[in-house]
Amino acid sequence: MRASILTIGDELLIGQVIDTNSAWLADRLSELGFEIIKILSISDSSRAIAEAVNELMGQSDIVISTGGLGPTSDDRTKPTLCELFGGQLMLHKPSLSLIEQLFHKRGLPLTETNKNQALIPSSCTPVLNYHGTAPGMIFRKGNCYLVSLPGVPFEMKNMFTGGVRPFIEQNFTLPAIVRLTVNTFGIPESFLSDKLRGFEKYLADRGITLAYLPSPSGIRLRLSATGDEKSRLSSLLDLAVNELKGLIGENIFGFNDETLPSAVSKRLREKNTTLAVAESCTGGYISHLITQLPGSSDIYRGGIVAYSNEIKRNVLGVSNELLMSHGAVSRPVVEAMLDGTLRVFRCEYAIAVSGIAGPTGATTGKPVGTTWIGVASSETQQVELFTFGNLRDINIQRAAYTALFQLLKFMNHI
Known part of the structure; x- marks a missing residue:
């Protein structure tokens, strides 16, 4: 048709x-x-x-x-x-x-x-x-x-x-069609395609089609099967997903309409815990992603857009010595931002982000796209350096979604 x-x-x-x-x-x-x-x-x-x-x-x-x-x-x-x-x-x-x-x-x-x-x-x-x-x-x-x-x-x-x-x-006489979307993050599309080359042959042998749907929020893998019997098609897709988990399980965060914000929110609820956020280069975008979900007040304590060094010092307690010796876009400053967020908001988990969204602000050794992202609990923290691209809007989105994915992995491993 x-x-x-x-x-x-x-x-x-x-x-x-x-x-x-x-x-x-x-x-x-x-x-x-x-x-x-x-x-x-x-x-x-x-x-x-x-x-x-x-x-x-x-x-x-x-x-x-x-x-x-x-x-x-x-x-x-x-x-x-x-x-x-x-x-x-x-x-x-x-x-x-x-x-x-x-x-x-x-x-x-x-x-x-x-x-x-x-x-x-x-x-x-x-x-x-x-x-x-x-x-x-x-x-x-x-x-x-x-x-x-x-x-x-x-x-x-x-x-x-x-x-x-x-x-x-x-x-209309409609065919039986079953679709399932696997939501992934943390692996570029070309790397993902290379990793799934054998999997694509596995799908083709079973009459299942695969579409890659990339965006700054991750890559969605849409599996589709068409035939006469929905139950049989659903079973085929279930088996395919199990194969996929064996290949890229660490990059899968949800299915169908699940998003990284909803996956993080769900995990926080399961652990009966709360989150707060300190944002610099993302300018409140992480908070927006979390609070656009209904009922987010159950798991979200609050956030601060610590865009200036003054706010980093006076609200989050980042020392002037760290800011002067390492710069705002650095591991030590993000570590201090995490400590300040946990203290100020009295939450179980925290996210902190500081970076150069662009198009200006680059310095020697810190090009546009340089972003430090940290996640923490009261017991431990994890801070990593990411280098995104040259486009400001995309950098902000990638930083925000990367922060949520880092938190999700962090919560799943402690």
């Missing part, structure tokens, strides 16, 4: 808005067993919409489009689709009711423009929008379906999950 994705909006073409919808939809459609053959972004013009819809429907079993369904004059998707598929714009009362509820909840007056959002072509099957004003629409032409959804990501995602996916499952 073949699927295409169409995103509509001038704002996408000029770079004003980043298209995250296509990536999300491609992932969900491939999970269902579709082959994604084309992703296309076009302008808000009737001609462009008509040409793209006709082209993609001639090549696909299903086309998912997002955007162009707003109440303003530059949103031309709905009238264009009405012309393409026939029928006339009709009031869809369930959608109007949802729009009225939405405006009442917000304490806003309901205008005729907003009411017109509930007008949809009589030739479509509507998809209710519980989080916005534009309903979705499903059209059929021959053996192909077109699904038109709003471009607002959280509206689109909820509508796809609650309305479109059940429709697909009812109208």
